[in-house]
Amino acid sequence: MRSFGSILDECLEAIGRGEVLESCLARYPRQADELRAQIRLAQRIAATPHHPPRPVAQAAGWHQFQAQAQDMRLGRKRHVSLNIGWLRPLTIAAALVIAVIGAAGGSVYASQDALPDSPLYRVKLTSEDVRVWFTFDDSRKAELLLDQSNERTGEIMEMLSRGKALPGNVLSAMRDRNARAVRILEDHPDQLDLVTRAREQSAEQEDLLLVLWSDVDESAQGDYAEAVATLHNAQLRTAGIPGSVKPDDVAAGVMNISGSAQPAAEGVWLLGGVEVRLDMRTLGGAALQSGQPVHVIAARGANGRLLALSVTTTDGEQPEQKYVVSGTVDEIGDNEVVIAGQRIALTDKTLLKLKLERGKNVEIRVNDVGGEAVAASVERGSGESEEAAATLLAFEGAIENDVSTQNATSDWVVGGQEFTVTPDTEIDVRDGTIKKGALARVEAVADDGEAIAKRIIVLAEADDESAVHLEGVLEKSDDESWTVGGLEVAVPAEAEPPEVGSLVTLDGHREDRRVVAEKLLTTHHPGRRGFALIRGPLYQIGDSGVWQVGLATVEVPAEATIRGEPAVGGRAFIWASRDDEGTLRAVFINVLRTH
Amino acid sequence: MYVQALSGLAGKPRDLPASKEEAGPPNDHILQEWQLVQRAQSLEESALASLYTTYYPRVYNYAFLHLGDVQAAEDLASEVMLKLLESIRKYQFRGMPFSAWVFRIARNKLIDLHRRRRRRGEVDLTEPLASMQISPQVLAERALDRGQIHLALKYLTDEQRQVIVLKFIEGFDNGSIARILGRSEGAVKSLQHRALHSLRRIMTAEAH
Numbered sequence: 001m002r003s004f005g006s007i008l009d010e011c012l013e014a015i016g017r018g019e020v021l022e023s024c025l026a027r028y029p030r031q032a033d034e035l036r037a038q039i040r041l042a043q044r045i046a047a048t049p050h051h052p053p054r055p056v057a058q059a060a061g062w063h064q065f066q067a068q069a070q071d072m073r074l075g076r077k078r079h080v081s082l083n084i085g086w087l088r089p090l091t092i093a094a095a096l097v098i099a100v101i102g103a104a105g106g107s108v109y110a111s112q113d114a115l116p117d118s119p120l121y122r123v124k125l126t127s128e129d130v131r132v133w134f135t136f137d138d139s140r141k142a143e144l145l146l147d148q149s150n151e152r153t154g155e156i157m158e159m160l161s162r163g164k165a166l167p168g169n170v171l172s173a174m175r176d177r178n179a180r181a182v183r184i185l186e187d188h189p190d191q192l193d194l195v196t197r198a199r200e201q202s203a204e205q206e207d208l209l210l211v212l213w214s215d216v217d218e219s220a221q222g223d224y225a226e227a228v229a230t231l232h233n234a235q236l237r238t239a240g241i242p243g244s245v246k247p248d249d250v251a252a253g254v255m256n257i258s259g260s261a262q263p264a265a266e267g268v269w270l271l272g273g274v275e276v277r278l279d280m281r282t283l284g285g286a287a288l289q290s291g292q293p294v295h296v297i298a299a300r301g302a303n304g305r306l307l308a309l310s311v312t313t314t315d316g317e318q319p320e321q322k323y324v325v326s327g328t329v330d331e332i333g334d335n336e337v338v339i340a341g342q343r344i345a346l347t348d349k350t351l352l353k354l355k356l357e358r359g360k361n362v363e364i365r366v367n368d369v370g371g372e373a374v375a376a377s378v379e380r381g382s383g384e385s386e387e388a389a390a391t392l393l394a395f396e397g398a399i400e401n402d403v404s405t406q407n408a409t410s411d412w413v414v415g416g417q418e419f420t421v422t423p424d425t426e427i428d429v430r431d432g433t434i435k436k437g438a439l440a441r442v443e444a445v446a447d448d449g450e451a452i453a454k455r456i457i458v459l460a461e462a463d464d465e466s467a468v469h470l471e472g473v474l475e476k477s478d479d480e481s482w483t484v485g486g487l488e489v490a491v492p493a494e495a496e497p498p499e500v501g502s503l504v505t506l507d508g509h510r511e512d513r514r515v516v517a518e519k520l521l522t523t524h525h526p527g528r529r530g531f532a533l534i535r536g537p538l539y540q541i542g543d544s545g546v547w548q549v550g551l552a553t554v555e556v557p558a559e560a561t562i563r564g565e566p567a568v569g570g571r572a573f574i575w576a577s578r579d580d581e582g583t584l585r586a587v588f589i590n591v592l593r594t595h
Numbered sequence: 596m597y598v599q600a601l602s603g604l605a606g607k608p609r610d611l612p613a614s615k616e617e618a619g620p621p622n623d624h625i626l627q628e629w630q631l632v633q634r635a636q637s638l639e640e641s642a643l644a645s646l647y648t649t650y651y652p653r654v655y656n657y658a659f660l661h662l663g664d665v666q667a668a669e670d671l672a673s674e675v676m677l678k679l680l681e682s683i684r685k686y687q688f689r690g691m692p693f694s695a696w697v698f699r700i701a702r703n704k705l706i707d708l709h710r711r712r713r714r715r716g717e718v719d720l721t722e723p724l725a726s727m728q729i730s731p732q733v734l735a736e737r738a739l740d741r742g743q744i745h746l747a748l749k750y751l752t753d754e755q756r757q758v759i760v761l762k763f764i765e766g767f768d769n770g771s772i773a774r775i776l777g778r779s780e781g782a783v784k785s786l787q788h789r790a791l792h793s794l795r796r797i798m799t800a801e802a803h
Contacts, residue, residue, distance in 0.1 A: 005788035009769065012787075038791040046763040051745075053655040053669060061673035065647055066640075068680055073638050154711065334706065348713040 004031060011035055012042060115155055115162075116170035125173055138184050139191050145181035146194070146201060149174050153205055160215060161352040168220035171209075171227040178202060182234045195238050202234035203283075204349075210297055210309070211351065211377065213253045213423040225250040228299070232309055235283060243281045245309070251302035252408040253423030258295045258314070259430050261288055269308075271296060272429020272458055274405050276306045285311040293430060300423070304406025323536020323550025326363040326381050326392075328529065330582070332356050337375065339364060340532030340576070341584045342552045344373045351377040361530070366550060373551040392533070393451065393485030394471040394573065394590070395419075396441045397510065398462035403434050412453065414440050415468040416510040417487065419453040431592075432458035437465060441592065443573075446486030457571075457592065466509040469563075471575065471588065473531070474502045474523075490516045498523040503531060503575050505561065505588050522561045524587045526577035532584060535573045538591070541566055547586070549574060556586045564591030629688045636684050643680070650694075651676055653765060654701050660745045660760050661705055671708060675701045695771035698761065702775055750797050755790035758783055 011024040021039060025032040111120035111127065128148050135141045152174035159166055178198075185195050209228050216224045225247040233244045259272040267279045269288070276298050278285045285308060288294065293314045298306040327340035336345050337356060344366055346352075354362070361381030367374050397415015404410055405427075412419050419442050421427075432438050439462040444451040472485025477497035481488050484504045491497075495517070498504065505521040540548035545556050549572050556562075564570075571592040576584045634642035654675045658668035678700050686696055748756045757776055761767045769780045769787075776783070 003785070003788075005784045008788050008791070009784045037795055038788070041791055041795055042763055045759060048764070050652065050656045050764070051659045053652055053672065054665070057669040057673075058651050058655070061651060061669070061676060062644075062647055064673060065643070065676050065680060068677055069638055069640070069643055072680070348710065 004034070007031055008035060008038055011039060015039065115159060115164075116167050117159070117164060121169060125169075138188055139194060142181045142184040142188070142191070142194055142198070145177045145184070146198060149177040149181065149205070150201060152177070153208065156208065156212070157351065160212075161355055163354055165217040166212065166215055166220060166224075167217050168223035171216070171220060171223040174205065175223070175227040175230040178205070178234055179230050182237055186237065199235050199238040202231045202238070206231040206235070206309070208351065210254050215353070221251075221253075222247070228254075228309075232281070232283075236281060241280060243279070245281055245299065245307065249301045249307050250299040252300040252304065254309075255298045255300055255306060255405065255423060255427065256295070256425075257298065257427045257429065259293070259428070261290070261292055261294050261296075261311075263290055272427075273433035273435055274306065274427070274429065276308050278308045278311065282308040283310045284313075288313070300406075300408060304404075306405065322368070322376070323366050323534065323552065324363060325366060325532065325534050325552055327361065327532030328381075329356060329358050329360050329362055332358060337364070337378070340534070340552075341578060341582050342373065344375045346375050346378075350375045353377065353379040366536075366552075368551050371551070392472060393444050393446065393487060394441065395444065395485075395487070396439065396459070396469040397467070398465040399434070399436055399438050399440050399458075400465075402436055405434075412440075412442070412456070414442050416513045416515070417442075417451065419444055419451045419456075421453050421456065425453045426455045428455065428457040432460050434458055437462055439463075444485075449486075451486060459592065464509075466511075467507070468510050468515055469505075469507050470515060470517075471503070471505045471573075471590065474498060474500055474504050476500060487515060490514055491520075492517065495520060499525045501525055503587055505563075505575075521563065522575075522588045524577065526587075529578045531587075532576045532578065533574065534576065536571070538566065538568050538570050538572050541568060547572070547574075547589075552584075554584050554586050556589065560586040560589060562589045562591065564589075566591050625692050628693050632683070632686060632688070632693050636686070646679070647676060650679070650697050653694075654697065657698065657701055657760055657765060658705065660748060660764065661756065662708075663745045663749070667708070671701070671704055675704050678704065691774055692771055694765075695767065695774050698765065698767070698771075699775045702757065747794065747797075751790050751793055754778075755786050755793065758786040759790050759794075762787060 007028050011021075011028075014024050015021060021036065025035055028035060111118075111123035114120035114124045128151075132141060132144055132148075135144055152170050155170050156166060156174075159170070178201075182198055182202075185191060185198055189195065206228060209224065209231065213224070228250045229245045229247045236243060236245075257271050257274060257276070259274075261278075262270045264270045264275060267277055269276055269278050271294070276296060278288065278296075288311060295312045295314055296308045297310050298308045300306055325340055325342055325344070329337060329339050330341065331338035335347070336343055338344070339362065344364055354360070356362070356378065362378050363381045364378050365376045367376050395415060395417060397417070400413040400416065401411070403412050408423055410421050412421055427434070432440075439459045441457045441459060442451075442453050443455040444453045446452075470484060470487065470489065472487065474497065475483040475486070477483070477491075477500075479493070481490050482497055482504065483489070484506075489504075489506070489508070490511075502523050502525040504523055506517045507519045507521065508515055508517040510516070534549045534552050534554060536550040536552070538547065538549055539551070542548070545558075547554050547556050547566075554574055554576055566572075566589070573590045573592070574586050575588045576586045578584055631642050631645060635646050651672050655668050655672040658671040658675075659665065662668050662671070675697070679697055682700070686693065748759060751759065754776065758772060761772045761775060762769075767775070769783045772778075772783045773780045778786075
């Protein structure tokens with residue numbers, strides 16, 4: 001049976017060719033009434049006259065078009081196209097100034113889409129300043145400065161999506177505009193809407209910067225510290241909270257740490273053995289109770305001390321609302337991405353750290369927003385496309401050195417292996433304390449011979465300090481050893497090496513710095529689609545063999561290897577592969593103990 | 596040159612589209628336009644002027660119907676024309692009318708604009724206020740009566756609006772619309788039906 005849409009389309013086409021309406025309706029008497037109504041509506045729409053453009057605007061566009069054509073004929077670089085829209089008054093003001101001083105005609109115009117790495121960016125900022133000079137009302141000026149500060153957010157997102165490091169100019173411009181707006185608003189506390197906007201916008205911008213330490217150009221780290229401090233202080237000042245964060249407090253980056261908070265001294269708390277200052281300047285920390293599970297974002301000062309910028313209490317009864325999916329991009333829609341068979345929404349708040357392309361290996365941090373999977377950030381995955389997670393290593397062993405959190409980067413020795421901890425490394429101490437002898441799980445990527453820790457979970461006291469566990473992809477093998485996730489492993493002589501690219505999971509022990517395998521748990525080749533990795537809280541363990549990690553669903557066949565004891569609320573790390581139908585099947589599941 | 600080309604701009608009322616932008620075997624109109632495009636690819640001024648005077652008003656109208664804002668529509672039309680010029684050497688005739696290629700640029704620019712606006716937290720001032728006491732059906736009916744179709748179209752989804760504008764205002768056939776939107780022809784037919792159905796329901800709701 002034909003759909004109504006198809007019949008409607010046939011009649012519209014026929015009428016377009018000259019057939020009369022009634023003749024088409026006669027062919028479809030059952031649908032005639034609805035057809036007539038919709039076709040008449042279509043005719044009414046089609047009869048609407050065109051909205052003609054203003055001749056002056058069309059002529060102005062023509063001059064620009066003609067100029068660009070002339071440049072192309074002469075082989076000159078094209079004019080930068082421009083959306084002046086909201087910048088119209090600015091353009092006029094800037095044009096006036098430039099006309100007066102008779103300099104650099106066209107530069108302001110061409111600078112409006114300039115990004116921070118463009119030579120025209122300075123012109124863009126100057127032209128913004130001109131617009132502020134020409135604004136004499138304080139409230140309007142504050143609003144304009146907040147708009148300009150917000151424009152910096154857009155530029156930062158754009159730079160990141162192009163895979164570029166952030167230079168200092170965009171950070172200092174954001175700081176400058178934000179600080180000027182807040183200073184004006186301090187004299188106008190009655191402007192409640194603007195004060196609230198300043199606070200909320202600063203909070204969003206600070207959240208953005210706090211996850212960007214590694215994306216900031218090394219020469220711009222001072223600007224970064226100043227920007228974070230200013231944005232934090234803007235929230236304190238607009239909320240009437242005394243005190244301020246100094247750039248020096250953020251000089252050595254930030255640290256993300258989750259754990260149970262225990263008071264240690266006046267204003268100082270311990271999280272899994274890590275000392276953190278929590279005081280008036282800490283947002284969200286006012287009612288903190290001893291023993292409460294929290295997530296802290298701390299600034300690391302030049303002196304190595306940690307100052308909590310924000311504290312979020314996490315109710316231990318509720319599963320986390322976040323999870324991570326890694327794998328190759330299957331599909332990209334306007335507002336969504338499909339990865340590892342999981343459909344994840346992209347919003348204007350999603351931090352895209354690369355240009356999304358099909359087949360690219362990415363890692364997506366996903367938030368459960370009222371039952372919808374929404375991407376918080378998308379970044380490059382740990383392997384090249386078609387070799388998903390090739391360089392990822394998950395390793396468990398005892399911490400063997402005296403670990404310090406004072407420096408921006410430090411080396412941790414776990415199970416005899418050295419891992420570099422950076423400000424991007426997440427530290428999870430919900431189940432243990434960072435100290436020599438504690439059992440820790442490190443998820444790392446191999447980078448130029450160095451293992452960079454992405455996440456460290458302190459699990460408990462180690463029962464056997466020489467025991468290790470390893471999960472990774474086989475890179476090469478010979479008679480005596482295999483290289484798995486960048487790590488050389490001694491294997492029993494009788495062990496048959498699987499195909500390169502296969503997942504290898506094993507339990508063993510360390511001999512000096514060498515890993516000796518005792519028990520191979522899994523070897524599995526994922527086929528051409530590569531592995532998908534999912535880690536997060538276990539929402540559901542279905543009887544039919546389907547598990548839900550966060551909002552991601554994974555089929556768990558009988559042959560899948562499960563390490564640990566599965567329980568809803570527990571944290572799972574799943575290596576999965578996909579069959580030709582795209583179904584995600586778990587190969588190896590590591591269930592970490594429930595905190 | 597430009598003034599000469601402008602003289603051919605007079606608008607004319609339209610009937611339902613008689614597939615004037617048909618895909619399939621190229622008709623005379625499409626072949627003539629392809630010849631014009633080839634001259635424009637050599638940056639011949641008269642050909643460029645002809646394309647500009649043909650497409651600027653169409654793209655402007657398309658942008659206005661989606662944005663409801665004269666200045667924003669002018670800016671978008673200019674941006675599209677500059678992009679057209681920048682990319683015209685890459686255009687190759689493969690049965691798809693040149694106009695569909697132009698409107699694909701326009702659609703992409705429109706998406707970019709919406710993204711930029713969302714990023715800046717801009718509010719669409721043309722959106723009807725929730726506190727307004729006039730019902731959508733009255734507004735839509737009034738808008739159609741006054742030829743303010745952009746106001747009636749605000750009650751549709753973005754894709755439904757795209758199909759209505761491209762089909763009934765711009766006169767594209769389903770194949771070209773499918774290429775512009777990156778959807779299948781079946782999806783276009785279905786969107787067309789859902790759009791007309793929604794508009795009709797909005798406008799007749801008060802009568803029931």
